[in-house]
Each structure stands twice: as C-alpha cells, then as structure tokens.
Amino acid sequence: MTTDLVLIERSGAVATLTLNCPGKGNSIDLPMAQALLDAAVLCDEEEGIRCVVLTGAGRMFCVGGDVSSFAAAGDGLPALITQLTAVLHAAVSRLARMNKPLLTLVNGPAAGAGLSLAALGDIALASTAAHFTMAYTAIGLSPDGGSTWLLPRLIGLRRTQELALTNRRLTADDAAAAGLVTRVVEAEALVAEGQALAATLAAGATGAFGRTRALLTGTFAANLEDQMAAETLAITESGRSAQGREGIAAFMEKRKPVF
Numbered sequence: 001m002t003t004d005l006v007l008i009e010r011s012g013a014v015a016t017l018t019l020n021c022p023g024k025g026n027s028i029d030l031p032m033a034q035a036l037l038d039a040a041v042l043c044d045e046e047e048g049i050r051c052v053v054l055t056g057a058g059r060m061f062c063v064g065g066d067v068s069s070f071a072a073a074g075d076g077l078p079a080l081i082t083q084l085t086a087v088l089h090a091a092v093s094r095l096a097r098m099n100k101p102l103l104t105l106v107n108g109p110a111a112g113a114g115l116s117l118a119a120l121g122d123i124a125l126a127s128t129a130a131h132f133t134m135a136y137t138a139i140g141l142s143p144d145g146g147s148t149w150l151l152p153r154l155i156g157l158r159r160t161q162e163l164a165l166t167n168r169r170l171t172a173d174d175a176a177a178a179g180l181v182t183r184v185v186e187a188e189a190l191v192a193e194g195q196a197l198a199a200t201l202a203a204g205a206t207g208a209f210g211r212t213r214a215l216l217t218g219t220f221a222a223n224l225e226d227q228m229a230a231e232t233l234a235i236t237e238s239g240r241s242a243q244g245r246e247g248i249a250a251f252m253e254k255r256k257p258v259f
Contacts (some may be wrong), residue, residue, distance in 0.1 A: 005035035007057070008042065011195070013050035013202040015043050022058025028113050029066035030080070033087040040094035051202040052095070053194060054117060055105040064112020064135055065144075085144050088113060092146045095120055096217065099210025101201045105194040106172075106181060111135040115180075116145030119154055122213065123197065124181040126172040127190045132180060138167045153220060155179050205243045205259045211235075 007018040017039045019026035026032075043052045056062050065084070073080040095102055104121030111133045118124055118132065136143045143164060151160040155178045162168060172184045185193050201209070211234040219227055238244040243259050250257035 005032045006039045008039050010049075012199070013048060014053060014195075014198045015046075015049045015051070016053040016055065016198075017043070019054075019056045019062055022056075022060065024066065024068075025060040025063035025109075026056045026058070026114070027063050027066040028084070028088060029069045030084050030087065032066070033084055033091060037087050037091035037094065040091045040098070043100070044094050044098040049100065050204075050206045051101050051103065051198045052098070053103045053105060053198050054095070054121065055194070056107055056114075058108075059129075060108045060114075061106045061110040061130060062112075062114025062117055063109065064114045067139065088145060092116065092120060096146070097214070099213070100206050101204075101209050101213070103194060103198050103201065105190055106130045107187075107190060109133075112143075113145035113147075116143075116147040116150060119150050119180055120146070121182075123201075125183060125185050125190060125194055125197070126175055126181040127187040128172055128184055129187045130172045130175070130181075130184075132170040132172075132175050133167055134163045135167055137165060151180070203259065205238075205247060205257075207241050207243045208238050208247075211238060 005020055007016075007020045009016045009018070017036070019032070019036070021027065021032060028036075043049050070077055070080065101122045102120060104118050104124045106118045106124060106126040108127065108129050109131050110118040112135045115132050115134060118126070118130075134143060134147065148160070148164075151163070159178055163170070170178065170180065172181070175181045176184050215227070215230060215234055218230065222230065243257075246259060247257045
C-alpha cells in the first residue's frame with residue numbers, strides 16, 4: 001500500500017513507513033505531516049500489524065520542517081506552523097502510544113523534527129551515514145516534534161540544552177554514546193539488520209510490548225509507589241491475556257512461545 005509522500009509496505013506482520021520526498025530531504029510540510037498521521041493511524045488500528053518501522057527514502061532520513069514553505073507563507077507563517085504542528089504532533093503521539101513497538105532506521109542525516117522522529121523509536125538504529133542536529137534556533141525557531149520531551153529523557157537535560165542552543169552536530173557514534181540512538185550499523189547493513197530485528201519484534205508478545213511502552217512513557221511523571229501500582233495493573237493484565245498464558249506455558253514446557 002502506498003501514498004505519494006509516505007510509503008507503507010507490509011511484510012507479514014511488519015509495516016515499514018518510508019518518508020518519501022528525497023528531493024527535499026524528506027522535509028515535513030503540511031501534506032507530509034498529514035500522510036505520516038494517516039500512516040500512523042493505520043498502523044495503530046490494524047491488528048495484523050505487530051511492528052512498525054520508520055525510515056527515509058534516499059540519502060536523508062528527514063531534514064525537519066520544510067523551511068521553503070515557511071518562507072512562502074509570509075505573514076501566514078504563524079497559522080501554518082499551528083496547523084503543521086497539530087498534525088505532526090498527532091502523528092508522533094500515535095506512533096509513541098500505539099500498542100506495538102516502533103523501530104527507527106536512521107539511514108542518513110536527521111535534523112529538527114527529523115531528529116525527533118529518529119529518537120522516537122523504542123529501538124533506533126543509525127547508519128554510519130547519519131548525523132543529528134536540532135537546528136531550530138539557527139533559524140530563529142524553537143523545537144517541536146516532541147524533542148523537548150524526548151531528548152531530556154534519553155540524553156539528559158544538560159546535553160539537550162547544549163544541542164538546542166548551539167545546534168552542535170552529533171555523528172552517529174556521538175548519538176549512540178549519548179543514548180540518542182540504540183546503536184550504529186554499517187550503511188550497507190542497515191536495511192537487513194532492521195528487517196531481522198523487526199521480524200523478531202513482530203513475533204513477540206505485542207500485548208506485553210504495549211504495556212511496557214506505556215509504563216516507560218509514564219515513569220518520569222510518577223513517584224515510586226504510583227509507578228509500582230501501574231506495574232501491578234499492567235502485569236496483571238498481561239497474566240490475564242492469552243499471550244501471557246502462552247508465554248508461561250512455553251517456559252514450563254521448554255519450547256518457544258507462539259504469540
């Protein structure tokens with residue numbers, strides 16, 4: 001299944017979303033944001049999809065907002081930004097809160113909201129060709145795309161402050177060392193390694209994955225006791241589920257579970 005701006009490819013239970021405007025660095029304008037939201041909703045709602053992969057077409061992962069469209073908006077720029085962030089943020093929220101894992105394959109440079117999308121993955125694999133820049137303040141704007149929520153949690157407030165204010169570029173190795181991405185993969189191996197990892201995730205206990213994602217998302221807003229109460233509810237629901245019963249039975253029978 002495809003749209004013009006975001007390709008949606010199915011391989012079994014894995015859906016791969018590819019930002020598909022390589023001539024503009026997969027930059028995000030309003031149509032691209034809407035296409036990403038549509039794809040995110042489809043992946044969230046389709047029960048047969050058990051893992052989602054996000055990557056970019058061509059040399060770039062995503063260079064962030066389409067600055068040329070900002071310039072063309074003239075005095076209408078505030079209204080355009082309001083519309084664009086509303087749609088983009090809805091897409092980010094769907095991808096972050098769906099009950100299935102998200103794998104990002106950062107095939108090239110990621111800047112602005114592209115950095116946010118790269119960091120959004122539960123597992124983020126970065127090509128050796130990737131580098132990362134926040135970029136917003138360099139053109140007089142402040143961050144969006146969830147970066148001011150994601151980055152302090154992933155790399156700490158102090159590192160985020162530096163990146164946001166100085167726009168220092170991180171290499172793929174820098175990003176992995178800081179915790180922005182999970183690990184670095186040779187460029188020619190990125191797709192194959194991503195496909196293998198996505199297949200493994202898709203075969204896993206998706207219900208437990210979804211509850212784990214929700215617990216981790218909420219952890220910084222909760223005290224210890226509230227977090228443990230949420231853990232109790234989640235693991236109880238997991239134990240009630242068919243996947244939980246299958247996992248325990250498989251362990252006792254010394255076989256591989258079928259989730």
